[in-house]
Every structure is written in structure tokens, then in C-alpha cells.
Amino acid sequence: MNKDxxxxxxxxxxxxxxxxxxMISVMLKDxxxxxxxxxxxxxxxxxxxxxxxxxxxxxxxxxxxxICRWFDWDAW
Numbered sequence: 001m002n003k004d005x006x007x008x009x010x011x012x013x014x015x016x017x018x019x020x021x022x023m024i025s026v027m028l029k030d031x032x033x034x035x036x037x038x039x040x041x042x043x044x045x046x047x048x049x050x051x052x053x054x055x056x057x058x059x060x061x062x063x064x065x066x067i068c069r070w071f072d073w074d075a076w
Contacts, residue, residue, distance in 0.1 A: 010035040020044040033059045036066075043067060049076075 006027050013021075014035040021042060028050035036042060036059060045059075045068040056070040069075055 014038045015040075017041045021047070023047040023050070026050055031055060037062055 004025050004027060005023075006029065007023070009030045009032065010028065011032075012035075015038045017040060019041045021036070021039075021044070023045075024047065026048050031051045033051050033055045036045065042063075043066060045066060047068070047070070049070055053070075053073075053076055056068065059066065060068070060071045
């Protein structure tokens with residue numbers, strides 16, 4: 001806790017059935033959010049701004065029910 005974590009990819013999470021994902025102190029190396037598209041029960045993503053605005057826009061477009069503060073473009 002309270003320590004920056006470096007994560008290479010979210011790919012290992014593909015298909016997981018978790019409902020919420022909290023990754024506040026994370027630096028995502030590949031900046032790819034697409035593995036989250038395959039997580040059927042995910043409804044809350046609370047994370048650092050570790051990907052581009054375009055990545056978050058693509059995630060929101062495909063998963064509009066997902067709650068994520070980075071979908072609020074005023075936060076940028």
C-alpha cells in the first residue's frame with residue numbers, strides 16, 4: 001500500500017469474473033485497457049490515469065455500464 005506498482009500488462013486478468021478493480025498506485029507499462037473488455041462482471045474501475053485518454057474512451061464506448069472516473073472528461 002502507498003507504493004507505486006509497475007504492471008507490465010492487464011492481459012493476465014482477461015476473462016476474470018471480478019466485479020471491481022482498484023489499481024490506484026499502478027503504472028501500466030503497455031497502456032492497454034482492452035483485457036478489461038473480457039471481464040463479464042466488472043462494473044467498477046478505480047485506477048490511476050495509467051493509459052491514454054483514447055484508451056479510456058475506447059473502453060467506455062464498448063463498456064458504457066462500467067463506472068470509471070476517467071470517463072468524466074472534465075477530470076482530464
